[in-house]
Amino acid sequence: MDTPDKTQITPTSSLSKFEDSPVFKYIDSLSPIELAKSRQSDNVFSSLAFLSPSSLFPSPQISCHRESRFLVKRHHFSAASNSRVLQSGNESNTSEGGSKAVEQSDLYDENLGFLNNDSSSKGISSDLLDEQLDLVTELPRTLKYDCGSPDGNLEPCDEMFKNTSVEVAGQERSPFQRNRDEWEERQQSFQNERDLRKICRIKWSEESAGGVAIVSDVADMLTMNSSIIHENTDGQDMRTADSGTTSFISTMLQFPLDNANNLENAESGDPSCSCKQSEFGEPVTDQTPGILSTCLLDKLVVSDSGLKKDDKGEKCNQSSHQQRSIRRRCLVFEKSPGFGLHLNSLPNIPKGQNPLSKSTLSSMKRGEIPHDKRTVVTENSSETPATFGGNEADDNSPEKKRQKFELDEESAACKRCNCKRSKCLKLYCDCFAAGLYCIEPCSCQDCFNKPVHENVVLETRRQIESRNPLAFAPKVIRSTDRISDSWGETNKTPASARHKRGCNCKRSSCLKKYCECFQAGVGCSPSCRCEGCKNSFGRKDGGDESESDGEDLEACERNASEKKSHDIVINKDEEYPDLSVASSDISRLPFAYSGKLAGSFSHSIRSSPQLCTNQENGSLSDSSLCQPKFDSHLQAIPEDEAPEVLKHKCLPPVQKPTSPNCKRVSPPHRECSSSAAWRSRKLILRSVPLPSFSPP
DNA sequence: GAGTTTGAAACT
DNA sequence: CAGTTTCAAACTC
Numbered sequence: 044m045d046t047p048d049k050t051q052i053t054p055t056s057s058l059s060k061f062e063d064s065p066v067f068k069y070i071d072s073l074s075p076i077e078l079a080k081s082r083q084s085d086n087v088f089s090s091l092a093f094l095s096p097s098s099l100f101p102s103p104q105i106s107c108h109r110e111s112r113f114l115v116k117r118h119h120f121s122a123a124s125n126s127r128v129l130q131s132g133n134e135s136n137t138s139e140g141g142s143k144a145v146e147q148s149d150l151y152d153e154n155l156g157f158l159n160n161d162s163s164s165k166g167i168s169s170d171l172l173d174e175q176l177d178l179v180t181e182l183p184r185t186l187k188y189d190c191g192s193p194d195g196n197l198e199p200c201d202e203m204f205k206n207t208s209v210e211v212a213g214q215e216r217s218p219f220q221r222n223r224d225e226w227e228e229r230q231q232s233f234q235n236e237r238d239l240r241k242i243c244r245i246k247w248s249e250e251s252a253g254g255v256a257i258v259s260d261v262a263d264m265l266t267m268n269s270s271i272i273h274e275n276t277d278g279q280d281m282r283t284a285d286s287g288t289t290s291f292i293s294t295m296l297q298f299p300l301d302n303a304n305n306l307e308n309a310e311s312g313d314p315s316c317s318c319k320q321s322e323f324g325e326p327v328t329d330q331t332p333g334i335l336s337t338c339l340l341d342k343l344v345v346s347d348s349g350l351k352k353d354d355k356g357e358k359c360n361q362s363s364h365q366q367r368s369i370r371r372r373c374l375v376f377e378k379s380p381g382f383g384l385h386l387n388s389l390p391n392i393p394k395g396q397n398p399l400s401k402s403t404l405s406s407m408k409r410g411e412i413p414h415d416k417r418t419v420v421t422e423n424s425s426e427t428p429a430t431f432g433g434n435e436a437d438d439n440s441p442e443k444k445r446q447k448f449e450l451d452e453e454s455a456a457c458k459r460c461n462c463k464r465s466k467c468l469k470l471y472c473d474c475f476a477a478g479l480y481c482i483e484p485c486s487c488q489d490c491f492n493k494p495v496h497e498n499v500v501l502e503t504r505r506q507i508e509s510r511n512p513l514a515f516a517p518k519v520i521r522s523t524d525r526i527s528d529s530w531g532e533t534n535k536t537p538a539s540a541r542h543k544r545g546c547n548c549k550r551s552s553c554l555k556k557y558c559e560c561f562q563a564g565v566g567c568s569p570s571c572r573c574e575g576c577k578n579s580f581g582r583k584d585g586g587d588e589s590e591s592d593g594e595d596l597e598a599c600e601r602n603a604s605e606k607k608s609h610d611i612v613i614n615k616d617e618e619y620p621d622l623s624v625a626s627s628d629i630s631r632l633p634f635a636y637s638g639k640l641a642g643s644f645s646h647s648i649r650s651s652p653q654l655c656t657n658q659e660n661g662s663l664s665d666s667s668l669c670q671p672k673f674d675s676h677l678q679a680i681p682e683d684e685a686p687e688v689l690k691h692k693c694l695p696p697v698q699k700p701t702s703p704n705c706k707r708v709s710p711p712h713r714e715c716s717s718s719a720a721w722r723s724r725k726l727i728l729r730s731v732p733l734p735s736f737s738p739p
Numbered sequence: 740g741a742g743t744t745t746g747a748a749a750c751t
Numbered sequence: 752c753a754g755t756t757t758c759a760a761a762c763t764c
Contacts, residue, residue, distance in 0.1 A: 471757085
């Protein structure tokens with residue numbers, strides 16, 4: 044098919060075409076995004092995956108974008124399905140740009156047909172499939188890093204992934220997950236989420252056994268079409284992952300939407316093997332806790348699942364627990380980055396940890412504060428040369444350099460705490476504060492922040508949370524320019540972020556990392572009590588230095604984003620400052636109640652009021668929760684691309700948080716920075732909200 | 740690498 | 752709520 048020029052095709056254009064025909068939508072949106080931004084797409088994918096399915100989005104535009112992306116990935120996936128999906132994925136990674144583009148065009152029709160089969164769930168199924176595809180694509184990268192076999196041996200890599208996922212779910216995450224579970228149980232309102240977790244658990248438990256039973260269980264719980272699954276036994280390897288992922292995703296989606304069932308059915312149809320599900324179950328479990336905050340985790344998990352699929356869940360033996368742990372760590376960090384993923388909160392990624400995670404993190408970070416679309420793409424390309432080779436002619440471009448620089452910084456940032464007296468059980472400890480266990484890279488002494496001391500950690504967290512429910516919530520909230528708060532009004536910055544509490548700097552002039560605002564790469568706000576504020580990201584008084592010195596700003600952002608990207612949460616609920624805050628906090632929280640909210644799937648969290656619910660029953664908007672993912676995803680999407688319709692439509696009516704929990708919820712503030720980076724953020728933010736919230 | 744500075748977190 | 756202490760990161764040398 045004729046794929047429109049990436050550059051030319053923008054979401055906006057695609058939107059216009061949606062009206063004409065769904066096919067055009069997919070084609071238009073797909074070809075440009077995928078080709079240009081392999082990595083980015085990954086990020087996006089993960090974000091999208093977690094986001095509600097296309098069905099969720101009433102607006103054709105949104106669905107179109109997502110579908111297009113998914114389709115592309117799916118193409119890729121389908122191609123691989125016949126042969127070793129993973130391998131193909133690995134190979135394709137290097138040459139994603141060209142090969143995928145071709146495949147996409149070819150496969151596009153198929154996907155459409157497939158989607159059409161399941162009218163009700165086609166959107167969702169497509170999304171899920173796409174996600175799987177994305178995973179496949181990303182897996183190769185991961186394999187390269189982790190397995191050390193780029194082409195490699197899929198099996199080993201798969202095993203690695205599988206193990207990793209297992210380990211994560213079982214060990215490191217166990218405490219968090221448990222907390223989440225507890226919360227969920229307490230809060231019956233989120234039945235879907237619980238079901239999903241159950242499924243994951245089941246899969247997990249039965250993974251070793253074969254996971255067949257799991258499938259049935261899942262089907263029962265999710266009301267999936269087991270029949271469909273069985274029918275598709277032929278494509279086990281490929282489908283399995285999809286099915287698992289799909290089911291998981293659908294389940295997640297179900298929270299807010301009833302469409303999940305449909306989606307699951309459609310998706311489940313693809314997957315056939317119970318083993319696959321089990322595999323998914325694992326990834327899901329992992330994802331649930333950590334992923335939320337960041338897209339990276341999602342990706343990783345998904346990819347892992349995908350690998351497992353190929354290898355067959357049974358194959359996935361726990362080869363190296365350590366490696367898994369490490370991976371997990373990285374993932375978690377990344378996730379929390381998210382904004383950071385969690386995506387934003389990935390600042391502290393151990394150096395020794397997965398390169399993949401690094402890359403992912405980098406991508407996420409970039410996503411958080413992308414200067415422009417290109418940046419994201421370039422980043423992706425950096426990791427997977429093949430992917431973007433064609434698109435990125437910018438190797439020499441400043442952004443490219445910047446990306447490399449960021450990668451280096453990320454690597455350097457992969458350090459952990461160095462606590463000596465806090466036992467890593469206080470917020471002094473970055474690991475603990477981020478909801479992460481300390482790991483080898485940490486230089487802490489008498490550390491209790493380890494899985495072995497799970498009970499202690501949890502109890503301590505409870506205590507801290509009892510004092511301050513938002514203690515583990517993201518410190519920085521990003522909001523789009525749409526927000527009209529006192530601060531935002533003064534600051535026209537497209538995208539803005541603010542520190543939840545504001546800093547209290549006296550001597551650093553908010554120009555050093557002592558300042559949390561600066562460290563997070565956000566400007567100071569009226570809520571800050573700093574003296575002599577000279578924050579390059581935005582002064583408390585509204586002064587904006589960023590414009591004057593874009594380069595400096597970028598450097599500052601890099602520094603800031605490096606570490607506490609995970610702490611930053613995008614605020615979709617701009618209109619609802621309180622809510623946004625709460626949601627942001629939730630997204631980042633890995634532990635306990637917050638952890639449940641944040642740790643659990645972003646969707647669930649978003650859809651679920653848990654975070655606030657625990658503290659308060661106010662319903663939270665999912666927007667913030669989903670944002671990290673979207674953020675990364677949206678990064679590539681220019682403002683123009685993001686249709687306003689989506690903005691509005693996708694954003695479900697948010698209920699204002701009446702939550703008392705949201706302490707110190709600073710009124711929505713906007714940063715003054717008007718740098719390109721911030722602008723890009725703005726774009727991202729807009730796009731983000733849409734997917735996350737799907738009108739019931 | 741050791742020592743200092745800094746400001747958040749914790750405590751009173 | 753304010754003041755003080757503790758703490759670990761950030762920074763400097």
